[in-house]
Amino acid sequence: MRVLFSRLTLALGLCAAGLALAQAPTAQPVRIGVIGPFSGPSSDFGNPMLHGVQLAVEEINAVGGYLGRPLELVVKDDQGNPDVGLKGSQELAKEGVIATIGFCNTGVAAKSLDVFQNGQLPLIIPCATGTPLTAKFPAPQSYIFRTSARDAIQAPFVVGDLVKRGWTKVAIFADTTGYGEAGMKDVEAALAAKQLKPVHVARFPLGVKDLDKELAAARDAGANVVFSYTVGPENATIANGMRDLKWDAPQVGAWPLSFPFFIDGAKAAADGALMAQTFIAEPSNERRAAFLTAYQRKYKHKIAVPMAAAQSYDSTYLLTYALFSIRDGKFTGPAVKSALENITRVYYGVVSTYEKPFSTDDKDAVTPNMLVMGKVKNGAVTFAYPEDARRNLVVQRKK
Template sequence: MTNTHTNSLRSVLLQGLRFNRYIAHAAVALLFCTAALAQQAVTTLPPPPALKLGLIGPMTGGSADFGETMRNGVELALDEINAVGGYLGRRIELVIKDDKADPAVGKKMSEELVNGDKVFATIGFCNTGVAIASIPIFQAAKSPLLVPCAAGSPVTKVVPPAESYVFRVSPSEEIKAPFLVGQILERGLTKVAIFADETPYGQSGQADVERALSARGIKPVYTAKFPLGVQSLVPQMEQARAAGANVIVAYTVGPENAVIAKSRAAAKWQVPIAGPWTLSFPNFLKAAGPDAEGTLMVQTFIAQPTNERRAAFLAAYRRKFGSRLPVPMAGAQAYDATYLLVFALFSIKNGNLDGPSIKASLENQQRVFYGVVSTYDKPFSVQSKDAVTPNMLVMGQVKGGVVVFANPEDARRSLFVQRKQ
């Protein structure tokens, strides 16, 4: 090839390279221009309005331990949900109300949520009496209420199930009481003294225990009813001992559980104390101190990483809040309740998020949610508003100031998350 031909070819190649470089630069410029225009459009368009979710519970006072943990469980779930787009690009924001564990306050705050704040649904209530006083507000407004804590049997019975807008992700005392009775009888504790406060929770719990005992052909040997704020129950302890009791079943919320344990110690009477999940609360464990040791209580969730889901939940909670869960059941059940509600939103085909549509979706869940407490496969129906069934219950026990599995078989069984039966 001559030098002339070589130079001509080189010239053509160089022109081609310059042309390609020009095209490349133009393409890059166009890309950045398009991105800038897109960014400008994004920044100038208003974000879609957030969805308002109500949250109500005792954020202050004697029941604040589980009210705050309930709130933390909901916030943790919403952080995760909003991080991946919320509901179709709309953030879900909390409107938080403190019911102070007072029925009158709870009723007023409920009215504010459904009538003033216009929330699409509410998660809440830790105290049975507060829930019962407020349920008519949600029913009248046809506004769904998911209850992650309040466990008194009447909560899902105030309204017939088919009409009810109340859904519970907490074990009813109606199933906990028979489980508890079975556990204490297995331990040979057949002479039962019941100590119950005078609130709807305490009295409905006492009735549930009495029914469970009656089904076994047993009557309590002693019952004591006391007001909230009681400072000593030593005389009642002496009466229970004289009646031959060999176990105390405690049904109350707050520091009164510690009064029961301290009064038993003051009476120099060494019999076991057993009861519902309220005996796992910090206001009992801290106030009772060493007198809480050995106490038995019914649980759905014990804060141990027994499987991958629970380990991930416990780690996420610690990362966000910098501590362990004060009341593990409250946090786990509230976390699950939040996801169940959001799953229900995605199952509404026409995007109509009114109360009746959400109610119908909750009653006909099409998605399985792999939660912390349970694997929720159709947790609710028209005739069933309680998501937790007896197979999900385990027995906890205070050892070294913390709640652990009381039964080795429960620890082994917790490797597999249970489903509703």
């Protein structure tokens, strides 16, 4: 029996697999919504997110689903557009899904939050990292959960690394989307906690092709590092602009610096860039090796954005674990919300070992100890520090 299949069977503890044999083959499926940018400019991390969910559902259904009922995905493409995302969210709320996994873009998610909250439809965000997303509603009443690292922990983590390296003259380059706005504020707050202020701040719209003037101003202001906050090819515009100016300052940021838009768009100029990561696609232990192998076998290619796939894969299992505490199959919104807040069994995931990942007062599953610094090297992301690679042999738990 394959290692992956064996591990999953043991992890789920599926007494349900036995019960599944007694169920009719036409058992009513459990419908789960999935929404994200599966086309358009953000599809480079939207599709890995979708693939992570699909892979997990395939594995879960192979061992019985929910008490013999298969999980069924209802997929909506938000195209990275807030208005399209709102329409898709409203459709999901009408289509009988019991929960939704979704959103890669902070601005797209932000416009749809009220749909899930007002409809009492639990939402698990596996990719979008804007800090306000899980802070909009009081935690005890909130139906918004997250398994990605919010920017409020990514920014201090990266700033701490900069200070350790002696890079304290920081220029911030942030786009004008909701993601860039929230991220800029988190970086400024993280710097202030170290008694620092940015020496230069530049704002720019998505699609900008030339930032040479802003980069020259940052260089002339004495910046010795550029902290970028944007999700698209603009990160590459920054790296290429510094190369053209022959300005050899490091570029650092949150997880979008691990995206193909940056690495492929900047090529050699991307080398050495540093970013916060929860998951680096190296087979550092059995679970991660099994996940990477299963993904490669199913999709026939390497993961474009490994964090997106790993976090959505874990999100799907966490939701399933929660559902198994609802023995009567009555998946009301409050019942699923309560189940997510009170997951009793430990899930040995890819990103983390999840022991009580959510609670009534805390809807974010990722804590700072789960982060590592990633580094672009020869067109791929690896560990910035050898000690992180060694520490990564042990999957971290929430603190």
